[in-house]
Amino acid sequence: MDSENIRSIKELPSEENMQPGTAACAGCGGLLTLRYCLKALGENIVIVNAAGCFTLLTIYPFSPFRNSWLYTAMACAPAGAQGVRDALDILIKKGKLDPEENLKVVVLAGDGSAYDMALSSTSGAIYRNLDFYYICYDNEAYGNTGFQHSGASPFGSRTGTTPPGEKVPVGSQLQKKNLFDIWNSHKPPYLATVSPAYPVDLMNKFKKAEQFKGPKLFISHIPCPPGWGFDPSQSVKLAKLSVETGLWPLKESIHGEVEHTFVPKKFKPVEDYLKKQERFSHLFKPERQEEALKSIQEMVDDYWRKNKLLP
Amino acid sequence: MAKEMLTGNAAAAWGVRLAEVDYIPAYPITPQTEIIETIAKWISDGEMDAGFVTMDSEHSMVTAAGAASATGARTFTTTSSQGLMYGFEMLFTVAGWRVPLVMVNVSRGLSAPITLGPDHNDILALRDTGFLQIHCETCQEVLDSVLMAYRLAEDDRVLLPLMVNMDGFFLSFTREAVEVPDVEKVRSFLPEYQPEHAFFRAGQPMAQGVAVLGGEFYSYFKYQMHLASQNALEVYREVSDDFERIFGRKYGTIDEYMMEDAEYVLVMTNSFSTLGKAAVKRARENGIKAGLLRPRFLRPFPEADIRNALKGKKAVAVIDQNISVGKGGIIYSEMASCLYNENSRPLMLSFIGGLGGKNISQEEFDLIFEKMIHAEDSGIVGLPHLLYTKKEWEGIKKLKEIAGRQ
Numbered sequence: 001m002d003s004e005n006i007r008s009i010k011e012l013p014s015e016e017n018m019q020p021g022t023a024a025c026a027g028c029g030g031l032l033t034l035r036y037c038l039k040a041l042g043e044n045i046v047i048v049n050a051a052g053c054f055t056l057l058t059i060y061p062f063s064p065f066r067n068s069w070l071y072t073a074m075a076c077a078p079a080g081a082q083g084v085r086d087a088l089d090i091l092i093k094k095g096k097l098d099p100e101e102n103l104k105v106v107v108l109a110g111d112g113s114a115y116d117m118a119l120s121s122t123s124g125a126i127y128r129n130l131d132f133y134y135i136c137y138d139n140e141a142y143g144n145t146g147f148q149h150s151g152a153s154p155f156g157s158r159t160g161t162t163p164p165g166e167k168v169p170v171g172s173q174l175q176k177k178n179l180f181d182i183w184n185s186h187k188p189p190y191l192a193t194v195s196p197a198y199p200v201d202l203m204n205k206f207k208k209a210e211q212f213k214g215p216k217l218f219i220s221h222i223p224c225p226p227g228w229g230f231d232p233s234q235s236v237k238l239a240k241l242s243v244e245t246g247l248w249p250l251k252e253s254i255h256g257e258v259e260h261t262f263v264p265k266k267f268k269p270v271e272d273y274l275k276k277q278e279r280f281s282h283l284f285k286p287e288r289q290e291e292a293l294k295s296i297q298e299m300v301d302d303y304w305r306k307n308k309l310l311p
Numbered sequence: 312m313a314k315e316m317l318t319g320n321a322a323a324a325w326g327v328r329l330a331e332v333d334y335i336p337a338y339p340i341t342p343q344t345e346i347i348e349t350i351a352k353w354i355s356d357g358e359m360d361a362g363f364v365t366m367d368s369e370h371s372m373v374t375a376a377g378a379a380s381a382t383g384a385r386t387f388t389t390t391s392s393q394g395l396m397y398g399f400e401m402l403f404t405v406a407g408w409r410v411p412l413v414m415v416n417v418s419r420g421l422s423a424p425i426t427l428g429p430d431h432n433d434i435l436a437l438r439d440t441g442f443l444q445i446h447c448e449t450c451q452e453v454l455d456s457v458l459m460a461y462r463l464a465e466d467d468r469v470l471l472p473l474m475v476n477m478d479g480f481f482l483s484f485t486r487e488a489v490e491v492p493d494v495e496k497v498r499s500f501l502p503e504y505q506p507e508h509a510f511f512r513a514g515q516p517m518a519q520g521v522a523v524l525g526g527e528f529y530s531y532f533k534y535q536m537h538l539a540s541q542n543a544l545e546v547y548r549e550v551s552d553d554f555e556r557i558f559g560r561k562y563g564t565i566d567e568y569m570m571e572d573a574e575y576v577l578v579m580t581n582s583f584s585t586l587g588k589a590a591v592k593r594a595r596e597n598g599i600k601a602g603l604l605r606p607r608f609l610r611p612f613p614e615a616d617i618r619n620a621l622k623g624k625k626a627v628a629v630i631d632q633n634i635s636v637g638k639g640g641i642i643y644s645e646m647a648s649c650l651y652n653e654n655s656r657p658l659m660l661s662f663i664g665g666l667g668g669k670n671i672s673q674e675e676f677d678l679i680f681e682k683m684i685h686a687e688d689s690g691i692v693g694l695p696h697l698l699y700t701k702k703e704w705e706g707i708k709k710l711k712e713i714a715g716r717q
Contacts, residue, residue: 044513048378058518058521059524060521060522060528063518065518068516068517068518068519069517069518069519069521070381070511070520071519071522072374072378072401072520073374073404075370075400076370076371076374078371079366079370079371079372079375079378080375080377080378081378082364082371082375083334083374083376083378083379083380083381083386084378084379086375086379086384087362087378087380087383087386089362090333090334090361090362091382091383091384094333094360096333096503098512101512101514102513103511103512103513120367120371121368121370121371121374123367124366124367124368128364
């Protein structure tokens, strides 16, 4: 891939490395992210997948990919990537594998794996400076099991295991875990947040990451129509709203130094984003939960104020 | 070649070095750690050309090892006890990937209570994973079994991972005279691994470990594993014949000691079999026609060889160095099922002994022979017998008193 930045969506590579016809849900923001990522990565890759929604992308004897695939388990895709990367390196070094046959190693994991169960194996892989890509598709819950609370679920959201009720009207009482900062504390060569609504930003981040040897990490905030409760046609709009309200900052970090890659000129109120989703509907009816709504807005304002980027 | 005094752990490491393994992901645990330290030193000194990485857990370690094996590298890893349990999920997965990973388990009793001494509840918990299992009595056998393990696992009629087992402390830290074979001889026995079924390369994309939807598809792949494991018995005959031809040492699927005219047979595995063999010798001196059968393979289970070896015997005592809580000895059940449909079969007695490295004393062996003879005379076989000596009973009573329990 040409290392110069692209400026518009028209300049995205036309090659598709993932074919249509997967078992993913209509409007899956993760699938859209993956499609763009694969345009950036090309076909000479091996995806090491963790248990999650994307387990069902390959079902014997079908695969939507032009590239290789290894399904591991929930806690250990980064460890699988370590084995594949090390094996390719040693086989090439010993002359048992033609360097032309080399592959990029890519971990694919949902938030349940990345934020919770695989935290140890991910930390290990980053710490060991493993030369790999990591794509976390974050829909803020355990989606494949029907949308239960994960470490990525935001405060005030309804999930299967944080149902709003008389005693706990707010739903999830916990704040979303800050995976970006956890990963960034390892000072990886490259780390970024991305969004399927910003494919140009995404593509340019992969182009930039390519120059680094070591961990190249991406977290994509991905709308989930069945879990979040909205019409599949609105997926990209919701992904866009999460960025425009400031809830999902687009940023990157090089060896621990963080820069924002997109700052909305004017931040939309978070309610614009929350109102469009069934998982937040209890915050608005039967009566508005003012305190909860206020605390979500304050949390966002606080973030941007601390980063000195609030207009 | 001259013999060297090697611990079981060092013998395992030599097996790995001579097999010219490409990659070793590792994680320390007592009593296994000496294996990975030995290998790490050789790599650091340039005496062994392999990749080595310390992982963040045994779960990650087994995953990395399986994934490297799926990429086409000859891979080794090793653990013990709690570590094996921590990686347990991935043992099923790696076996399902049908990759020829070889592991060594250094047996150690499972927590709780936490302990260091050996028994086989760790390795026997693996019996349904798809891993083949070889259990060793001596340090030489450990080295030789690692070499045979790669030949067997990499055979395309098998393609299943294999676990070589040795007892912690009793074998892992005991020095014995071991012949370290010449590397050229090893190459003639174990050629370089050429993966044909599982690898990753740019020119030939491959999806591994994919999902199936539907029990009939799932069953097909599981049956394939079972049939491949059964194939291993046949393939092993070739492997052990070749091994004997090249190195002059012969290992069957079972080890038979004074079995030919034996009437009363002990069944034991791993290093405590040496105690059993001494007991057999003593029993012979006392006029009892004793023998010992030691299964080396527990997966696949060498049913035909066992049936054959026990034909015409009067009584068999299975000494399980494990306990299936609520049932008894694991190997007892396996032996019994293997003989059940025989027209004439020996009486079979069950003993639990050696848990957590507890000694099996001369008196206890005497009791076992006594009970076999009594069962043969009376036709009555009692419940599983939990071996415990009077002296041991006095010892625990003292501890309980200190703990304030009468």
